[in-house]
Amino acid sequence: MPLPDSPDHAATPAPRISDLARARPPGPDYLEGLNPEQRQAVEAIDGPVLVLAGAGTGKTRVLTTRLAHILATGKAKPWELLAVTFTNKAAREMRERITAIIGPTAEGLRWLGTFHSIAAQILRRHADLVGLKSNYTILDDDDQERLIKQLLAAENIDVKRWTPKHLAGLIDHWKNRGWTPDRLPPAEASQFANGRGQALYRLYQERLRILNACDFGDLLLHNLTIFTSQPDVLAEFHNRFRYILVDEYQDTNVAQYLWLRLLAQSRQNICCVGDDDQSIYGWRGAEVDNILRFERDFPGSTVIRLERNYRSTSHILAAASGLIATNKDRLGKTLWTEADGGEKVVVRGVWDGEAESRLIAEEIERAKRGSTDRPARRYRDVAILVRASFQMRAFEERFVMLQIPYTVIGGPRFFERAEIRDAHAYLRLIQSPDDDLAFERIVNVPKRGIGETTVQKLLQIARAQQVPASIAARQLALTDELAARTRTALATFLRDLDRWRAEAERIAHPRLMEMVLEESGYTDALKLDRTPTAQTRLENLKELVQSMGSFEDLGSYLEHVSLVMDLDRGPAADAVQIMTLHSAKGLEFPLVFLPGWEEGVFPSQRSVDEKGEKGLEEERRLAYVGITRAREEARISFVANRQVYGRWTSQLPSRFVDELPLANVEAASETGYYGGGPGMQQQHGSRWDESSSFGDGYSSPGWRRAQERNYRGSHPGRQPVLEGEGRLVAVSAPSHSSDYARGDRVFHQKFGYGEVTGVEGNKLTVTFEKAGEKRVIDSFVERG
DNA sequence: CGTGCTCACCTTTTT
DNA sequence: GGTGAGCACG
Numbered sequence: 001m002p003l004p005d006s007p008d009h010a011a012t013p014a015p016r017i018s019d020l021a022r023a024r025p026p027g028p029d030y031l032e033g034l035n036p037e038q039r040q041a042v043e044a045i046d047g048p049v050l051v052l053a054g055a056g057t058g059k060t061r062v063l064t065t066r067l068a069h070i071l072a073t074g075k076a077k078p079w080e081l082l083a084v085t086f087t088n089k090a091a092r093e094m095r096e097r098i099t100a101i102i103g104p105t106a107e108g109l110r111w112l113g114t115f116h117s118i119a120a121q122i123l124r125r126h127a128d129l130v131g132l133k134s135n136y137t138i139l140d141d142d143d144q145e146r147l148i149k150q151l152l153a154a155e156n157i158d159v160k161r162w163t164p165k166h167l168a169g170l171i172d173h174w175k176n177r178g179w180t181p182d183r184l185p186p187a188e189a190s191q192f193a194n195g196r197g198q199a200l201y202r203l204y205q206e207r208l209r210i211l212n213a214c215d216f217g218d219l220l221l222h223n224l225t226i227f228t229s230q231p232d233v234l235a236e237f238h239n240r241f242r243y244i245l246v247d248e249y250q251d252t253n254v255a256q257y258l259w260l261r262l263l264a265q266s267r268q269n270i271c272c273v274g275d276d277d278q279s280i281y282g283w284r285g286a287e288v289d290n291i292l293r294f295e296r297d298f299p300g301s302t303v304i305r306l307e308r309n310y311r312s313t314s315h316i317l318a319a320a321s322g323l324i325a326t327n328k329d330r331l332g333k334t335l336w337t338e339a340d341g342g343e344k345v346v347v348r349g350v351w352d353g354e355a356e357s358r359l360i361a362e363e364i365e366r367a368k369r370g371s372t373d374r375p376a377r378r379y380r381d382v383a384i385l386v387r388a389s390f391q392m393r394a395f396e397e398r399f400v401m402l403q404i405p406y407t408v409i410g411g412p413r414f415f416e417r418a419e420i421r422d423a424h425a426y427l428r429l430i431q432s433p434d435d436d437l438a439f440e441r442i443v444n445v446p447k448r449g450i451g452e453t454t455v456q457k458l459l460q461i462a463r464a465q466q467v468p469a470s471i472a473a474r475q476l477a478l479t480d481e482l483a484a485r486t487r488t489a490l491a492t493f494l495r496d497l498d499r500w501r502a503e504a505e506r507i508a509h510p511r512l513m514e515m516v517l518e519e520s521g522y523t524d525a526l527k528l529d530r531t532p533t534a535q536t537r538l539e540n541l542k543e544l545v546q547s548m549g550s551f552e553d554l555g556s557y558l559e560h561v562s563l564v565m566d567l568d569r570g571p572a573a574d575a576v577q578i579m580t581l582h583s584a585k586g587l588e589f590p591l592v593f594l595p596g597w598e599e600g601v602f603p604s605q606r607s608v609d610e611k612g613e614k615g616l617e618e619e620r621r622l623a624y625v626g627i628t629r630a631r632e633e634a635r636i637s638f639v640a641n642r643q644v645y646g647r648w649t650s651q652l653p654s655r656f657v658d659e660l661p662l663a664n665v666e667a668a669s670e671t672g673y674y675g676g677g678p679g680m681q682q683q684h685g686s687r688w689d690e691s692s693s694f695g696d697g698y699s700s701p702g703w704r705r706a707q708e709r710n711y712r713g714s715h716p717g718r719q720p721v722l723e724g725e726g727r728l729v730a731v732s733a734p735s736h737s738s739d740y741a742r743g744d745r746v747f748h749q750k751f752g753y754g755e756v757t758g759v760e761g762n763k764l765t766v767t768f769e770k771a772g773e774k775r776v777i778d779s780f781v782e783r784g
Numbered sequence: 785c786g787t788g789c790t791c792a793c794c795t796t797t798t799t
Numbered sequence: 800g801g802t803g804a805g806c807a808c809g
Binding site for chain 1: 793796797799
């Protein structure tokens, strides 16, 4: 299929009024206000360029201005630019910001998107070259795992010992490295189920091809196969892409690197922007090496360092720089700022996790109030960045109790919910009758009396005859092999499918979705469903139908959801943001709390165990990312005792605490417990004890006492903070719904006794009887 | 075929 | 401690 010579409007969102209103002719003024390095990065158009953009140095501005500049100089048309990002959010932001500079011309940037969305487009055009049809489906990880599970079952592999998840992880890893089954290195090929890894990988790919489907890794991998086996196709793209721009280059995996190198190979006009110090995705295949090697990969390249930071005060910047300097594997940058010193980074040791959340909550309340020498902050100016999500709970509990508004960023996503996946399975099956995974998913959802036995029988026929499951179902419905009831059920289902397929030609896809949900009995089943989540699910489905409206047709909608696994949410409320360090990348906040800096928690024990020094360096980069999120204040804390999986454990301060430059750090001592613990000095050669700037230092037995007392089971941290009896359990109730029911009497430390009036998923609604007033808040209950 | 119980798990997450 | 998965049971 030839490439169109004009922008493909179907693939780009329609311009919004607000963007058009902002549109103005491109003038040289877009270069104004850039510092010399930024300007160089914008103007060095030809040849390979690596822009090392430190945290807060105006990276996005450089990227967008550079694109605008290329267009303004007439060196390329919008559709001749390839601009890749990792996330949809980044792509969206880039498009918006370019539109702000150049106006509606930005619509023509049809090759601006994520690696995966661009690879998917390329694959649609050339699917036949890898044995797929251009309407192939993209499987989500749920489908992928079910497919692998079937495969393992068919191969008589013990799925207890060799889990589908494990193999899915391996295959993903292999694809990230750009290895097809044939190219698998021997050491890798012999992995899994006594050396059957390679064979299973091959079988899996075979199954995908039969299903006319591919997984996320395939999008890139198939591109590589096409490019390397069909020079003419590659040449076509060489001709097309005059300039290539890559964001977050430090996060590229091998497959993405090879993909870029192939595309850049003829013109060499590739500009990669990234920061080796912010590479935090090694565990999902990112290779810091790619950025470290750039100059060797692209001879004659220009390297530009953006080192002027516009975000943080100098103490914060210096603390972060001092910490990251411990890493060996880096290209090296010296960030600087013209901002004044500001406040030092505060480091504190506290008693336990509860005390830590109490302290942080108090400080947030203080910050919110403001004082004579400090402006009052809004809640949304504050972020709590944790290493792992299990650390979030303590803060949520505290905030609910104190009624501090908060949002947790991350967590389960809209399109990953079961009901949404079910709905999509219906749509997929309507669109492509041979989507067996979709068929299996919903053939008995809602329950229509087609049980596991029938499905297995059906799949057997399908496999024996090499036909899709729906064809096999049609045959089976004609024979008398099934009980009359089952046969009728199956026939009805097939007839419904046919009808929907016919309707799909005529009616709008949101209407189709409604029709399917109604006629299949899905909504009815949910309405009758008395489990607490049913209501939410119905609402989710309504939201789904609504969100479909903004797409042209069913096909583009399905393509969108498989590549963009999230929904655009409304504007953020004024709330404290709780998130992991990983999801904080790219964000900034005036006040940042960094709790849980303890050995084993951060750096994560597992990282260090599995990846050794490399893992440790990545953890340190994570710490660097954390500190550099702060504009004005950064507060690090660690505890003496922490509950991990219900067990009390003694903690030592993170080695990262010791690596912070003393001059930029202030050790606060509100709680009386600070500094390292026994053995600390021997372990990491701490400097804190010498400086004695850190409370009473290591010579103090305070830390040891704190830990020992904990084992005796009596320490102040466990006492309730507010008056009242009972125990605070959790923000979310246990998932075992039998543990709670409507009518249960529960106790809240602030609001007193209440009654469970709603159970929704793992969240409880409690109505409190205090003061005659009914107050509904989420959870906080006492069990039993 | 639907439910209740025991058990093993427990970092980060995008597409 | 909390959770989902898988299995045994009715």
